[in-house]
Amino acid sequence: MKPVPLHERIRAEIESAIMAGRLRPGDRIPKETDLMAEYGCARMTVNKALSALAGAGMLERRKRAGSFVAQPRTQSMVLDVPDLAAQIKGRGQDYRWDLVSRKVVKADALGTPSHVLSVTGVHYADGLPLAHEERMINLALVPEIAEADLTQAPPGSWLIAHVPWTEAENRISATAAPPAIARALGIARGAPVLSLERRTWRGPDTVTRVRQHFVADRYELIARFGPN
Amino acid sequence: MKPVPLHERIRAEIESAIMAGRLRPGDRIPKETDLMAEYGCARMTVNKALSALAGAGMLERRKRAGSFVAQPRTQSMVLDVPDLAAQIKGRGQDYRWDLVSRKVVKADALGTPSHVLSVTGVHYADGLPLAHEERMINLALVPEIAEADLTQAPPGSWLIAHVPWTEAENRISATAAPPAIARALGIARGAPVLSLERRTWRGPDTVTRVRQHFVADRYELIARFGPN
DNA sequence: TGAGCAAATATGTATAGACATTAATTGCGC
DNA sequence: GCGCAATTAATGTCTATACATATTTGCTCA
Numbered sequence: 001m002k003p004v005p006l007h008e009r010i011r012a013e014i015e016s017a018i019m020a021g022r023l024r025p026g027d028r029i030p031k032e033t034d035l036m037a038e039y040g041c042a043r044m045t046v047n048k049a050l051s052a053l054a055g056a057g058m059l060e061r062r063k064r065a066g067s068f069v070a071q072p073r074t075q076s077m078v079l080d081v082p083d084l085a086a087q088i089k090g091r092g093q094d095y096r097w098d099l100v101s102r103k104v105v106k107a108d109a110l111g112t113p114s115h116v117l118s119v120t121g122v123h124y125a126d127g128l129p130l131a132h133e134e135r136m137i138n139l140a141l142v143p144e145i146a147e148a149d150l151t152q153a154p155p156g157s158w159l160i161a162h163v164p165w166t167e168a169e170n171r172i173s174a175t176a177a178p179p180a181i182a183r184a185l186g187i188a189r190g191a192p193v194l195s196l197e198r199r200t201w202r203g204p205d206t207v208t209r210v211r212q213h214f215v216a217d218r219y220e221l222i223a224r225f226g227p228n
Numbered sequence: 229m230k231p232v233p234l235h236e237r238i239r240a241e242i243e244s245a246i247m248a249g250r251l252r253p254g255d256r257i258p259k260e261t262d263l264m265a266e267y268g269c270a271r272m273t274v275n276k277a278l279s280a281l282a283g284a285g286m287l288e289r290r291k292r293a294g295s296f297v298a299q300p301r302t303q304s305m306v307l308d309v310p311d312l313a314a315q316i317k318g319r320g321q322d323y324r325w326d327l328v329s330r331k332v333v334k335a336d337a338l339g340t341p342s343h344v345l346s347v348t349g350v351h352y353a354d355g356l357p358l359a360h361e362e363r364m365i366n367l368a369l370v371p372e373i374a375e376a377d378l379t380q381a382p383p384g385s386w387l388i389a390h391v392p393w394t395e396a397e398n399r400i401s402a403t404a405a406p407p408a409i410a411r412a413l414g415i416a417r418g419a420p421v422l423s424l425e426r427r428t429w430r431g432p433d434t435v436t437r438v439r440q441h442f443v444a445d446r447y448e449l450i451a452r453f454g455p456n
Numbered sequence: 457t458g459a460g461c462a463a464a465t466a467t468g469t470a471t472a473g474a475c476a477t478t479a480a481t482t483g484c485g486c
Numbered sequence: 487g488c489g490c491a492a493t494t495a496a497t498g499t500c501t502a503t504a505c506a507t508a509t510t511t512g513c514t515c516a
Contacts, residue, residue: 003476005499019394020431031466042501047467055283063467064509077398079307079451160300166247170305173448174402174422192420192444194402202249216420220401223307223451233469259496270471275497291478291497 006041010049018058018069027069029059077223081170081198084212085157088125096124097154100184104139104146115139117146119155122184129185130218135210141202156210165200165207172196172221181213192216234269238277246286246297253299257287260295305451309398309426312440313385316353324352325382328412332367332374343367345374347383350412357413358446363438369430384438393428393435400424400449409441420444 004012017023030038035046050067053059061067088095100120107116117137123130135155137145141163148158176190185193194214200207232240245251258266263274278295281287289295316323328348335344345365351358363383365373369391376386404418413421422442428435 007499021392021394024392033466042503043467044502045500047469048499050467052283055280061467062509063507064465064511066466077307077309077396079305081305081451161253164247164249164252164300168305168453170451171448172400172422172451174420174442174444176420176444192402192404194400194422202247214402216402216404220399223309223398223400225396235469261496270473272472273470275499276469278497289497292480292495293478294496 006039007045007048007052010035010039010046011052014049014053015058023069025069025071029067029069031066077225079170079221079223081168081196081221083157083160084123084131085154088123088130091125093125094127096127097152098122098124099151102150107136117155119150121150121154123154125218128218129187129215131212131214132181132184133210133212135208137208138206141205141207155208159208163202163207165202167201168198169200170196170198174216175213177213185213185215187215194219194221196221234267235273235276235280238263238267238274239280242277242281243286251297253297255297257295257297305453307398307449307451309396309424309449311385311388312351312359313382316351316358321353322355324355325380326350326352327379330378335364345383347378349378349382351382353446356446357415357443359440359442360409360412361438361440363436365436366434369433369435383436387436391430391435393430395429396426397428398424398426402444403441405441413441413443415443422447422449424449 014023014029023029029050032043032046032050035050036043039046050059050061054061054067058070059067060070085095085097098121100122102117102119105116105118107114117139119135119137120133122132133154133156137155137159139146142159144162145155145158148155150158173195174192175195177185177187177193179189181193182189182191187193193216196212196214197210198212199209242251242257251257257278260271260274260278263278264271267274278287278289282289282295286298287295288298313323313325326349328350330345330347333344333346335342345367347363347365348361350360361382361384365383365387367374370387372390373383373386376383378386401423402420403423405413405415405421407417409421410417410419415421421444424440424442425438426440427437
């Protein structure tokens with residue numbers, strides 16, 4: 001068997017009481033000294049369990065007042081924006097990346113002259129075009145990518161493994177495929193595509209900006225909330 | 229001023245080193261006893277900082293081996309799935325809900341006979357159709373909604389305020405508008421729409437399941453990661 | 457009545473030490 | 487050399503205690 005640490009057991013029992021609705025938002029949970037007596041352990045052990053729950057946003061703790069089940073989670077879901085190559089391979093499909101163009105352009109965004117690597121290509125799953133990608137990469141922040149071989153693997157896979165970022169924004173929309181992209185994906189002009197535009201920053205600087213257009217019926221994004 | 233706790237300071241310093249790229253994925257960070265000496269504190273204090281980082285997925289810790297900066301596996305973003313009515317009003321636009329149909333149907337999902345409230349309607353922003361919605365609500369779990377007036381406010385707004393859930397899944401895709409929905413939204417048949425299908429559960433039971441179709445160029449979903 | 461202050465209380469932070477667990481490393485025997 | 491067992495170095499858990507800090511409660515006095 002596996003010995004579950006006590007603090008983990010305490011955490012799990014309270015968490016499941018909240019999940020099952022036995023404890024409702026706003027409810028007060030027993031104070032540390034009570035739980036300490038209930039489980040026959042030291043206060044630090046209970047504290048570790050409750051701190052973890054507070055850190056995960058499930059409890060709100062106020063000195064002198066007690067610990068309460070946290071209020072309305074602003075319906076926020078977790079969207080795993082994956083590395084396409086890894087995701088497709090993970091599904092057991094055959095993945096291929098086709099580099100269409102790669103060039104260095106000079107950009108003068110914000111008055112700071114800098115070089116940008118511009119990459120365009122197509123992602124294939126099981127031989128069928130899945131997504132068209134246009135990406136700009138800030139060479140000032142990521143000079144090493146100039147050396148990377150982008151004919152074999154897409155820049156996203158390289159970036160995810162090599163470059164940290166502090167902030168990211170994704171805009172998800174549906175659009176009618178523009179002619180050039182429709183042609184690259186082998187679909188009708190004006191057919192619906194799922195568009196994902198992502199920008200990532202490190203501090204104040206943009207690291208990369210990518211626009212992906214997915215063939216509508218071959219891809220969906222999934223966002224979840226809850227145990228998993 | 230506010231005195232920042234020591235464990236928090238340690239956590240922040242390591243976190244920012246990772247964010248700034250001074251520590252890269254796979255790098256080993258000093259062992260607890262070293263940090264303990266560096267900061268002149270007890271090991272539990274260092275441990276608390278490192279445990280928090282591990283809990284947040286920024287470190288991976290292995291006994292006997294040490295603590296390492298985690299490989300960014302999938303980039304998880306936070307998608308705020310909004311209550312449409314609140315979101316549109318929040319943008320200063322005029323919101324209107326048009327109930328198209330409302331009926332109780334008998335469903336025998338999983339062999340458990342139960343009643344389901346089926347609701348269809350259209351969301352308008354500033355007088356223009358924004359989204360078509362079809363929703364099923366489990367009356368066994370949410371009997372009170374049978375009394376609610378769904379001609380004035382959409383069921384989503386009522387549910388968000390009255391019903392807790394433990395788990396939710398959103399599937400986001402682009403589709404060509406089916407004729408009936410195209411007509412309701414006043415767009416061309418086959419025009420692209422952004423489709424959002426959401427199911428929410430309480431424990432093992434489905435609370436509600438909704439399919440929303442957004443007019444492509446009037447709506448986008450935004451998912452973020454980072455300070456904000 | 458009400459304003460302000462003091463006490464009580466629950467959580468927050470930190471320590472020093474003990475023992476458990478895990479896995480990399482070393483070294484022994486063959 | 488090779489395989490396996492013993493060692494050892496790292497994190498994981500837990501205790502008992504101490505003092506800090508925030509906030510509610512209630513008391514006192516104008």
